[in-house]
Amino acid sequence: MGNHILAIDQGTTSSRAIVFSAEGRALASAQSEFEQHFPNDGWVEHDAEQIWQVTAKVCRDALAELDDPSSVIGLGITNQRETTVVWDRTTGKPICRAIVWQDRRTAETCRTLKAEGHEDTVRQRTGLLLDPYFSATKIAWMLDNVKGARERAEHGELAFGTIDSWLIWNFTGGKVHASDATNAARTLLFNIHQQCWDDELLDLFNIPKSMLPEVLDCAAEFGTTTDGLNGLALPIAGVAGDQHAAMIGQACFSPGMIKSTYGTGCFALLHTGDKPIASEHRLLTTLAYRLNGKPQYALEGSIFIAGAAVQWLRDKLGIIEQAAETEALAESLDSNHGVYLVPAFTGLGAPHWEPDARALICGMTRNTGRAEIARAALEAVCYQTHDLLEAMTADAGKRPDTLRVDGGMIANNWLMQTLSDVTDICAERPEMIETTALGAARLAGLQLGVFSSLDDIASSWALERRTEPAMAGDTRETMIKGWHKAIKRSLLD
Ligand SMILES: Nc1ncnc2c1ncn2[C@@H]1O[C@H](COP(=O)(O)OP(=O)(O)O)[C@@H](O)[C@H]1O
Numbered sequence: 001m002g003n004h005i006l007a008i009d010q011g012t013t014s015s016r017a018i019v020f021s022a023e024g025r026a027l028a029s030a031q032s033e034f035e036q037h038f039p040n041d042g043w044v045e046h047d048a049e050q051i052w053q054v055t056a057k058v059c060r061d062a063l064a065e066l067d068d069p070s071s072v073i074g075l076g077i078t079n080q081r082e083t084t085v086v087w088d089r090t091t092g093k094p095i096c097r098a099i100v101w102q103d104r105r106t107a108e109t110c111r112t113l114k115a116e117g118h119e120d121t122v123r124q125r126t127g128l129l130l131d132p133y134f135s136a137t138k139i140a141w142m143l144d145n146v147k148g149a150r151e152r153a154e155h156g157e158l159a160f161g162t163i164d165s166w167l168i169w170n171f172t173g174g175k176v177h178a179s180d181a182t183n184a185a186r187t188l189l190f191n192i193h194q195q196c197w198d199d200e201l202l203d204l205f206n207i208p209k210s211m212l213p214e215v216l217d218c219a220a221e222f223g224t225t226t227d228g229l230n231g232l233a234l235p236i237a238g239v240a241g242d243q244h245a246a247m248i249g250q251a252c253f254s255p256g257m258i259k260s261t262y263g264t265g266c267f268a269l270l271h272t273g274d275k276p277i278a279s280e281h282r283l284l285t286t287l288a289y290r291l292n293g294k295p296q297y298a299l300e301g302s303i304f305i306a307g308a309a310v311q312w313l314r315d316k317l318g319i320i321e322q323a324a325e326t327e328a329l330a331e332s333l334d335s336n337h338g339v340y341l342v343p344a345f346t347g348l349g350a351p352h353w354e355p356d357a358r359a360l361i362c363g364m365t366r367n368t369g370r371a372e373i374a375r376a377a378l379e380a381v382c383y384q385t386h387d388l389l390e391a392m393t394a395d396a397g398k399r400p401d402t403l404r405v406d407g408g409m410i411a412n413n414w415l416m417q418t419l420s421d422v423t424d425i426c427a428e429r430p431e432m433i434e435t436t437a438l439g440a441a442r443l444a445g446l447q448l449g450v451f452s453s454l455d456d457i458a459s460s461w462a463l464e465r466r467t468e469p470a471m472a473g474d475t476r477e478t479m480i481k482g483w484h485k486a487i488k489r490s491l492l493d
Pocket residue numbers: 011012013014262263264265306307308309310311323324325326327407408409410411412
């Protein structure tokens with residue numbers, strides 16, 4: 001019998017499937033992008049049916065690369081979080097397109113709920129804020145805007161799920177409606193202290209409880225695949241939201257350990273142990289993971305735009321052809337020449353939480369060219385990480401000394417060094433950069449007996465590159481001061 005695990009990383013722009021060995025080597029993989037829909041300003045939608053089709057296909061493609069597919073003993077799923085799907089339990093069809101985490105259409109609803117004084121209760125119970133980022137107001141929007149949806153939901157005909165639930169439902173032929181605690185904790189409906197759906201919050205957001213999935217640990221029995229894999233029956237044994245899976249993939253298992261993932265957005269999570277810490281600096285309190293019924297908590301800083309700013313340079317400004325070109329452009333300058341880019345294209349996340357802030361470039365002169373702008377896009381990621389780390393240090397009472405980094409953007413060595421310089425913290429990049437998918441595989445492996453413990457998993461984490469801070473203190477201070485001035489301007493909008 002084999003011990004390989006198929007892991008799915010269902011991300012915001014693409015679905016990936018990777019088969020991992022027990023040592024954490026990628027034995028086979030496949031990836032496919034899918035369509036992004038922007039039907040209105042600030043709206044972002046996905047076709048959930050297409051996500052299911054594309055995801056099942058990349059799994060089949062990865063399995064087909066193996067000499068012996070029977071060596072695969074289980075499936076782990078990790079996913080873009082908060083993105084909301086509502087479907088009909090009988091037909092299995094979504095009632096409308098999925099509303100993506102980046103979508104800002106419910107900003108007004110959030111403002112009203114805040115003005116009515118509900119934010120403290122919501123924060124206290126969920127660890128989150130009243131922001132359109134999370135699922136609850138997205139579900140309510142669907143119920144109120146898709147004809148007949150509210151009535152059908154009240155009659156128990158509709159199901160809600162984040163993308164993990166939607167995939168589990170489809171892989172099991174509609175038999176299992178489940179999610180894991182980390183995904184549930186991003187909905188604004190889950191009480192992170194009691195580890196259950198919160199009836200008062202369901203009332204506040206006006207969402208029928210019958211729509212919600214059963215919530216399980218991250219390593220658990222989520223059913224067996226009957227559909228999508230050419231008849232292959234695999235136990236779905238590990239599930240976590242992508243940032244939580246990255247915590248597992250980066251082996252951040254002790255309080256004080258922190259990882260930061262640089263993909264479309266950037267998400268830094270600090271492990272805070274078995275007690276939740278309420279942030280006083282507008283960070284989120286969330287789950288790191290939940291195993292054997294025992295939640296481990298984290299403080300999270302969420303930045304909505306990181307690599308997406310580089311995509312913008314490529315697709316909208318046309319000043320680069322490939323993301324990797326930003327490295328040589330940034331390196332070609334001796335300083336940032338006073339140019340800053342605040343990438344508030346979809347508002348600002350932590351620690352500002354300003355859905356209406358908008359992006360800007362400032363400090364330009366006649367000398368400013370593509371190198372300054374590319375460098376400013378990369379530096380913005382470093383400054384934002386700096387701001388998150390300051391907030392985390394203040395909340396947790398201790399400054400982390402090492403940041404474990406991953407995500408597509410961190411292949412950029414200039415960015416990695418500048419991150420260390422600006423944050424004044426060492427950055428460590430692991431050998432296996434696909435930490436998200438690896439984390440999902442690890443969770444499934446834990447459930448299926450491939451690993452006996454988290455220590456067993458931690459022993460296979462291997463360092464590939466480490467950067468040390470090497471910038472003079474006064475240079476750092478000047479740069480950060482310039483950034484904070486730019487941020488102030490973007491908040492004026
Ligand atoms: N060498 C690079 N330098 C800067 N940005 C990069 C580089 N390579 C990829 N990126 C950016 O990283 C992002 C892709 O990272 P990935 O982890 O695959 O994202 P996601 O999982 O969110 O789709 C893209 O936004 C891309 O612009």
